[in-house]
Amino acid sequence: MRGNAMAFTTSVPLDARHPPTVRSIHAQLRQDLVTLRLRPTQRLSENELALRFGTSRAPVREALIRLADEGFIEIQPQRGSFVTRISLGAMRRARFVREAIEISVVRKAATEGLAAPFRASLDQAMAEQEKARDDAEGFTVADDAFHRTLVEGIGITQLWAVLEREKAQFDRVRFLSLPHTTPVDVLVDQHRAIVNAIDKRDADAAEAAIRAHMSEVLKITQKLTERYPDLILDDA
Amino acid sequence: MRGNAMAFTTSVPLDARHPPTVRSIHAQLRQDLVTLRLRPTQRLSENELALRFGTSRAPVREALIRLADEGFIEIQPQRGSFVTRISLGAMRRARFVREAIEISVVRKAATEGLAAPFRASLDQAMAEQEKARDDAEGFTVADDAFHRTLVEGIGITQLWAVLEREKAQFDRVRFLSLPHTTPVDVLVDQHRAIVNAIDKRDADAAEAAIRAHMSEVLKITQKLTERYPDLILDDA
DNA sequence: ACAAGTCAACTAGTCGACAAGTACGATTTG
DNA sequence: CAAATCGTACTTGTCGACTAGTTGACTTGT
Numbered sequence: 001m002r003g004n005a006m007a008f009t010t011s012v013p014l015d016a017r018h019p020p021t022v023r024s025i026h027a028q029l030r031q032d033l034v035t036l037r038l039r040p041t042q043r044l045s046e047n048e049l050a051l052r053f054g055t056s057r058a059p060v061r062e063a064l065i066r067l068a069d070e071g072f073i074e075i076q077p078q079r080g081s082f083v084t085r086i087s088l089g090a091m092r093r094a095r096f097v098r099e100a101i102e103i104s105v106v107r108k109a110a111t112e113g114l115a116a117p118f119r120a121s122l123d124q125a126m127a128e129q130e131k132a133r134d135d136a137e138g139f140t141v142a143d144d145a146f147h148r149t150l151v152e153g154i155g156i157t158q159l160w161a162v163l164e165r166e167k168a169q170f171d172r173v174r175f176l177s178l179p180h181t182t183p184v185d186v187l188v189d190q191h192r193a194i195v196n197a198i199d200k201r202d203a204d205a206a207e208a209a210i211r212a213h214m215s216e217v218l219k220i221t222q223k224l225t226e227r228y229p230d231l232i233l234d235d236a
Numbered sequence: 237m238r239g240n241a242m243a244f245t246t247s248v249p250l251d252a253r254h255p256p257t258v259r260s261i262h263a264q265l266r267q268d269l270v271t272l273r274l275r276p277t278q279r280l281s282e283n284e285l286a287l288r289f290g291t292s293r294a295p296v297r298e299a300l301i302r303l304a305d306e307g308f309i310e311i312q313p314q315r316g317s318f319v320t321r322i323s324l325g326a327m328r329r330a331r332f333v334r335e336a337i338e339i340s341v342v343r344k345a346a347t348e349g350l351a352a353p354f355r356a357s358l359d360q361a362m363a364e365q366e367k368a369r370d371d372a373e374g375f376t377v378a379d380d381a382f383h384r385t386l387v388e389g390i391g392i393t394q395l396w397a398v399l400e401r402e403k404a405q406f407d408r409v410r411f412l413s414l415p416h417t418t419p420v421d422v423l424v425d426q427h428r429a430i431v432n433a434i435d436k437r438d439a440d441a442a443e444a445a446i447r448a449h450m451s452e453v454l455k456i457t458q459k460l461t462e463r464y465p466d467l468i469l470d471d472a
Numbered sequence: 473a474c475a476a477g478t479c480a481a482c483t484a485g486t487c488g489a490c491a492a493g494t495a496c497g498a499t500t501t502g
Numbered sequence: 503c504a505a506a507t508c509g510t511a512c513t514t515g516t517c518g519a520c521t522a523g524t525t526g527a528c529t530t531g532t
Contacts (some may be wrong), residue, residue: 019313019485046514056487061514065298069305077255078493078514089393096392097337104336156332157325157471162402235393255515282484292517297484314484314523 019062025053026063033072033083034171040085040231044073070168085233086172091221092236094166099214101163102147106206108154110198118153122195125149126188133184140174146191170217176228177220190216255298261289262299269308269319270407276321276467280309306404321469322408327457328472330402335450337399338383342442344390346434354389358431361385362424369420376410382427406453412464413456426452 018026029049032038049060064081067073071090075081114122125146132138151160190213197206225232254262265285268274285296300317303309307326311317350358361382368374387396426449433442461468 021485043513045512047512057514058486062301062485065301075514076494079495080513093392093395093398096340096395097398100336100340101333103340104332156329159329159332162329162333162398166398257516281482283482293484294516311484312524315525316483 019059021053021055021059022062022066025049025055025059026066028053029063029067030070030072033067035175036172036231038083040083042083044081044083046081070165072168086169086231088221088225088232088234088236090169091173094169095214095218097166098163099211101159102151102210102214103207105151105154105159106194106198106210107203109150110201110203110206112154113201114153114198118149121149122146122153126191126195129184129188129191136178136181139181139184139187140178143187150194173221173224173232176224176231180220180223182216182220187213187216255295257291257295258298258302261285261291261295262302264289265299265303266306266308269303271411272408272467274319276319278319280317280319282317306401308404322405322467324457324461324468324470324472326405327409330405331450331454333402334399335447337395338387338446338450339443341387341390341395342430342434342446343439345386346437346439346442348390349437350389350434354385357385358382358389362427362431365420365424365427372414372417375417375420375423376414379423386430409457409460409468412460412467416456416459418452418456423449423452 029038029044038044044064046057046060046064049064050057053060064073064075068075068081071087072084073081074084125142128142129139129146132142147163148160151163190209193209194206194213197203197209225234265274265280274280280300282293282296282300285300286293289296300309300311304311304317307323308320309317310320361378364378365375365382368378383399384396387399426445429445430442430449433439433445461470
């Protein structure tokens with residue numbers, strides 16, 4: 001039992017309009033998937049899960065369908081459901097989408113300016129990052145908060161949800177990379193560079209700063225691929 | 237019965253790994269939703285649909301869940317499922333995401349060049365657009381093919397699927413806008429400008445061309461909002 | 473006539489059983 | 503002894519019945 005995994009419960013892709021039973025099952029399984037307690041290639045039986053959660057197969061099945069949509073499991077008809085390996089192709093895509101959107105976001109922020117409350121939240125997120133410099137999980141939470149604030153700051157409804165969807169794959173890798181993470185100082189400096197560029201209303205500098213930040217993330221995954229070949233599928 | 241609606245069957249978001257029954261029900265309902273045969277605020281009863289499709293509620297329910305994920309319907313627990321109104325907020329988001337990604341795509345294409353087969357497909361798509369100048373539906377198909385080729389040309393797995401997901405909302409509007417569409421010449425010229433910029437390896441010009449093209453789409457939706465206030469929800 | 477309360481007819485959510493299909497091991501057969 | 507075949511025990515897919523919750527019309531009392 002690793003209680004520290006709770007830091008990864010921050011994202012809740014299944015909102016309140018779903019039945020509570022399904023939501024609960026989905027949340028627990030997702031947690032186990034992100035923290036790799038459920039390891040790639042492992043089988044997930046609907047019957048077994050129904051037993052474990054004390055429900056019938058119906059809600060379990062619904063939760064599994066959503067997990068399959070998120071790319072965590074693969075449902076093979078009449079055969080079984082299996083935990084997917086981390087897909088390098090999916091990671092490349094997620095990174096591309098994230099970079100494309102965040103570039104547009106910071107350019108817009110640099111051009112039109114950022115409302116005061118959001119600007120304040122960015123400072124707070126950066127402060128929390130420095131405070132959590134020796135707590136890798138606390139740092140990832142603050143890092144998420146930073147990027148989320150940035151994206152939500154430009155006032156486009158549910159835009160963060162699009163990134164969150166792509167981010168799902170990343171979360172597993174991030175859990176893997178907790179021990180080998182980039183020094184906090186580097187990342188915080190990059191965050192500060194982004195904010196500074198926005199403050200100076202310099203869109204080009206903001207874009208460059210985001211690009212630098214994103215390429216940092218890529219470096220880590222490169223190393224991990226070699227280290228965990230059984231968990232990561234090189235389909236890029 | 238409007239047989240011409242088949243032109244909108246091009247996108248099939250539900251791939252072969254789903255049960256055929258579910259896929260069929262989902263496809264038919266999606267078709268009816270995109271072509272507005274199922275109109276916003278209309279109720280969809282699981283029982284009624286099960287009767288209509290000659291199945292039990294289970295596959296119907298699964299199809300409805302996916303349609304809800306795509307934003308076409310809203311499932312209200314213990315109350316019913318209703319066709320959503322077209323959301324202006326969702327449209328703004330879709331446009332932002334699409335613009336952000338396509339900008340990154342054409343910049344990459346302009347910087348690194350485009351493989352010959354993809355370059356040829358672009359020409360073919362443009363030729364088909366001109367051929368279908370008096371056939372609004374044929375044009376939208378060719379238009380989709382153009383953008384799809386562009387995105388797939390840079391070789392990132394499933395990147396088009398991300399846009400397709402956002403595009404779902406657009407499809408209903410596009411059906412509405414068939415009578416008031418922008419002149420074919422303008423759109424084809426914009427497409428050609430994009431390709432020319434890529435050929436010249438001019439990333440900035442390519443970005444500018446995409447931006448111009450995207451803002452064209454926005455103009456149309458503006459008009460439609462005023463014309464169909466009962467179908468379109470102004471939540472932007 | 474009107475208002476409060478009741479009830480019947482819906483809804484989606486859940487359940488347990490069965491159908492259809494697959495995988496793998498035991499058994500039979502060459 | 504090897505190979506093909508059959509059987510069994512799984513899997514997901516589908517089904518019809520039941521549960522819980524909501525709504526709106528109707529009844530009933532004032």
